[in-house]
Amino acid sequence: MLAKLKPLDAETEAEIEAAALEERFGHLEPQDLIALAIGRFRPGDIAAVSSFGADSAVLLHMISRIDPALPVLFLDTDKHFGETLQYRDALAADLGLRSLKIVHPRPELVAERDADGTLHQRDTDACCDLRKVEPMARAVSPFRAWFTGRKRYQAATRTALPVFEAVGERIRINPLAKWTTKDLADYMRTHALRENPLVAYGYHSIGCFPCTQPVKPGEDERSGRWAGQSKVECGIHLSGLDDSLTASSL
Numbered sequence: 001m002l003a004k005l006k007p008l009d010a011e012t013e014a015e016i017e018a019a020a021l022e023e024r025f026g027h028l029e030p031q032d033l034i035a036l037a038i039g040r041f042r043p044g045d046i047a048a049v050s051s052f053g054a055d056s057a058v059l060l061h062m063i064s065r066i067d068p069a070l071p072v073l074f075l076d077t078d079k080h081f082g083e084t085l086q087y088r089d090a091l092a093a094d095l096g097l098r099s100l101k102i103v104h105p106r107p108e109l110v111a112e113r114d115a116d117g118t119l120h121q122r123d124t125d126a127c128c129d130l131r132k133v134e135p136m137a138r139a140v141s142p143f144r145a146w147f148t149g150r151k152r153y154q155a156a157t158r159t160a161l162p163v164f165e166a167v168g169e170r171i172r173i174n175p176l177a178k179w180t181t182k183d184l185a186d187y188m189r190t191h192a193l194r195e196n197p198l199v200a201y202g203y204h205s206i207g208c209f210p211c212t213q214p215v216k217p218g219e220d221e222r223s224g225r226w227a228g229q230s231k232v233e234c235g236i237h238l239s240g241l242d243d244s245l246t247a248s249s250l
Contacts, residue, residue, distance in 0.1 A: 010169035018171050021164040030059075030175035033163060034147065035066050037173050041145050047071040047101075048147040049140065052088040053206040055184045057095075057193040059149040059176060064095035071099045073139045073146070077131040078105065079120070079208035087196045094194055103139040105131045120210045131208070145171040151184075152177055154205070 008016070025036055038046060048063055050056045050072055063070055074088060092100050113119060113130050120127040140146050151174075152161045161177045176184075188195065198206050202214030 011166070014166040014169045014171060018162070018164040018166040021171070022162050026163040030179070031062050031066070033173065033175040034062055037145060037147070037175075038067050038070065044142075045144040046146060047073055047140065047143045049073045049075075049136070050149065051075070051206065052084055052091060052196065053149075054196055054199050054204050055188070056149055057091055057195065058179075058184050058187050059147065060091065060095055060097065061187075061191055061193055062175070063147065064097055068096045069098045071101050071143075072097055073136075074100060074102050075132060075136050075139065076102050076104050077135075077208050078110075079117075079131060079210060081198060081206065081209045081212075083197045084206060087194070091194050101139070103135045105135050109134070120208070124211060140170065143170065145173060147173050147175060149176055150174045151179055153180060 025033065028036065048059065048070055050060055052074060060072065063072070072092070076085070088100075091097075109130055114127065119130065150158055150161055152158050161174055163174050163177050165172050165174070187193075196203075196206060202216075203212060204215045206212055
């Protein structure tokens with residue numbers, strides 16, 4: 001007698017789904033990928049994550065043309081440049097985005113772990129966990145899938161970036177994965193999109209102001225993030241988010 005097959009757990013199902021989507025649709029152009037994903041996941045099950053950084057307008061413009069009511073999650077670490085916050089509001093208005101959702105670190109955790117606001121000087125990983133990873137895990141936890149604006153060229157950790165990837169039992173979608181800096185610049189110019197004002201000052205990858213500096217000529221565009229350290233990712237796009245999503249506090 002054949003043994004009954006055990007049902008797959010949610011994480012395995014997500015891995016299978018992401019791999020199948022990647023194989024079948026990973027070659028599509030970004031706009032088609034966005035339309036496909038929005039059609040696949042029910043309203044309320046998919047969102048977009050945006051830093052409103054150097055080239056965030058590209059993905060957000062594409063989304064606004066397909067579904068301007070799609071939730072757009074912005075992580076306010078309380079350490080952003082003022083220019084980024086102003087840009088966020090101006091760009092959202094330009095594009096008619098109707099569901100901008102702003103998430104903050106938990107005040108009680110900030111009071112406990114970074115009361116004087118200098119944790120980044122002592123432990124950048126702990127600061128990112130507090131101000132980015134945990135809040136973003138809370139922000140995406142209600143959704144089955146979300147879009148990001150990551151590209152393969154941005155860093156060594158992203159060279160093999162798929163379009164569809166599993167994060168625990170959820171799907172993360174990177175429609176711009178294969179795009180180049182030229183693709184982005186051409187799109188920005190064609191659609192006359194507003195640019196984060198910090199780009200004009202040499203900030204090509206924009207994060208929190210204490211840990212971001214202008215990029216020097218010839219350097220990788222993310223070289224201005226945590227300059228002088230081996231750190232190249234805050235953890236949101238690595239295993240830290242997965243860990244936080246499965247934590248009992250969520």
